[in-house]
Amino acid sequence: MARDTTDHTPLTSVSELSAYLAGGAKPKDRFRLGTEHEKFGFFTANLEPVPYEGDASISALLKGMQEKLGWEPIIDAGNIIGLGEKDGMGAISIEPGGQFELSGAPLKTLHETRAETEQHLAVLKEVADPMGIRFLGIGGSPKWSLAETPRIPKSRYDIMTRYMPKVGTRGLDMMYRTCTIQVNLDFASELDMARKLSLSMKLQPLATALFAASPFTEGRPNGLLSWRGDIWRDTDNQRAGLMRAAFEPGFGFDSYVEWALDVPMYFIVRDGRYRDCTDITFRQFMDGALKGKIDAFEPTLGDWTNHLSTLFPDVRLKRYLEMRGADGGPLSHIAALPAFWVGLLYDDQALADAETMTADWSFEEVQSLRDAVPAAGLSAELRGVPLFDIARDVLDIATRGLRSRDCRNAEGADESIHLAPLDAILKNKATLAQELLTLYNGSWLTSIDPVFEQYQY
Template sequence: MAGAESSPLITSRADLIEAMARGAKPKSDWRIGTEHEKHVYRKDPLRPVQYEGEDGIAALLEGIRRRTGWHYFYDKENPIGLRNDGPVGGISLEPGGQFELSGAPHETIHGSARELRSHLEDCRAVGGPLNIHFLGLGVTPVWSVAELRRMPKSRYGIMTPYMDKVGTLGTSMMYRSATVQANLDFSDEADMVKKLRVSLALQPIVTALFANSPFVDGKPSGYLSFRSHIWLNTDRARTGMLPFAFEDGFGFDRYAEHALDVPMYFVIRDKQYVNVAGESFRAFLKGELPQLPGEKPTVKDWEDHLSTLFPEVRLKQFLEMRGADMGDEAHVNALPAIWVGLLYDDGALEAAWREIRDWTVAEMAQLRNDVPVRAIHTPFRGGDVAQVARRVVDIAREGLKRRGLGEEVFLAPLDETLALNKTPAERWLDRYNGAWGGDVTRVFDEAEI
């Protein structure tokens, strides 16, 4: 069991549940975590960035390490990210070189925003002399998957061929998409259930508000959020709206049951990734994995497996809101703002629940399928998503106001979208069809973050 010595073996169903339930904490300890991914690119000539070399992504990591004092973590001999000495947080590399900040837990959105500003300053200060720039869009607008170099992380070598077996756009998800994610806490199982149901139902509304990936392969994609479309065609076994979450009796145990049926990707032993793609965790519990005969899983193995599920809202020891395209700095801050406003104030959470409580699973699924194309203009119940979004943003605003911290200012980008009745994606398309004269490459200057 080398590589898993520090984690106890799973001995019962209760261990599977406890891996999620132990995240419960009192409201006074609730925190806000924000993660975001940025595309990296070079200018003059415009091209992707490789990992290796004195001006590659490894050099970018080294420069930020020296500037921040953070520490490397490795995959074999390759530095693949940085961690700080404080609360959980750090920098990691996505498959196509997307540069990700996993933010530390903060008490307020102001704290998360300060962290983001500091990180972007680090990226620009170190990246500029290396001719490395950062793009705030949900999908790389020009390059194909084949043109993007894979980062030296073993898990990506396992996931890439598997993606081609289970979906049509899984490698696009890996190599050329970028998202913003907000991570929020729950107090107990009942609180988790209500928050998960509200956030799942409203995730398509948020996807619509943040739609910011209208280009692919050098031209308009036909979608306002091509990133969201990608996820519909990645791996249906581990993505989606979790309709069972709306069934009576849903809780930690039912989510564990779902997770057991999601095929595995890998197991880590001796700091090496063992390829078990497509295998069953249920078989692992019985010691029947062909790759590790007789060996049974640890709690850490289960936690690793939970991290390979990709639903619209993911349950671990907190809730991860996963439905937004990457955007500019203001939109990165707006994502935790809308979710904190909705979920961290009791009155707002109840108002949001009243908004969605009679929505059917079929209606939610239809919304999820339709918003990648039309975003806030998607028809819904005799109106459109924009009408729902206005009510939802107002609920979030009131929730933030009751927190009394002035965090409602971070909703400004969403107010602008609703006032203009145009998503960020549509505003890029206006430029493409107007001042840019059909030249998509202009977006690299205007969407640089």
């Protein structure tokens, strides 16, 4: 997320929180997709991470991108920490460990998403090459320890860094040493939101398995296919993981709000300053917990939208839905991840078919699958059936959904072409993580360094 919100509209009732979420509903012909992807910056000369400050640095990259794109700088305590497109559509932000992120504009087709990503990477390369910087497209930092990883001077991250070790064992690894690909998708109504969130929550472990790409940590195999997926198992379980309510009848905006109200806050922003609020929940904030502690103690709509951005369920609800299960990866994966979800969720028949397939999957079964996937990948089983077999059926549904949309590129191809990397994974019976391990134990001669050459942007 590039910037936090400062909407001063006062909040006086819990119903306003649900109404805010409901305001995201839109007609199907206005559905769009917004793709986000993160990547690790490194120096080609020595494979060291890129610091925040200096002539060749994260801040220098941001200033160079600002000059190329004409986007507006986002400043926190005097430091440039991101860029925003002038129309508010796209943004560039920096994750806590210097991971460089594009939050793409809301676009109509996957072909546009692919083109947007290619343009972003081309401009970034123009800026980064003279500094000797390239970017690595996988899901976990393969070489650097936490101590060797840069820290970005952003107030939000300072609060999170202090708080994470209090609520889990892996939060700092999540913040500083992982990368993801996400897609943000629309809903038409409360019922449409509930159907999509419930289905995608059930299928998120499958996305983690398909896009597994983090098998290395600190220069050696870590025993996992998705180290990133394993990290999320103990980051902050009050705000992360599966939501039991999404598996129950009657799930809706109120259900999500009731859950979110009882998650501890991170901060509020007052007069441009971040105030640590990790000792209270949003419900307590609504009940006046900060009265007498600060002048502007009443909650605002900006506080609520910021709080929503600090929740980390596998599928996050804002005024759209965020699919959060996938590791970062190469360019082909940046297009494949949104293709997977758009194919399943944006075509009525595909959505219905996928719902039928998963209708009786229980919370406990999906939780068990989620726990197994980081190590077992597509070999993990649901009711004795390997995810590999389930993946084939789900991918067939997604393919039909994309073909039904019939969005063609200049060459006449529909959007299902963007699922090709996933078809290849199932055909070859090997995820990117497994390919990386094969290379490590083969032609790379048990060295981690070639990953920077072969999987760089």
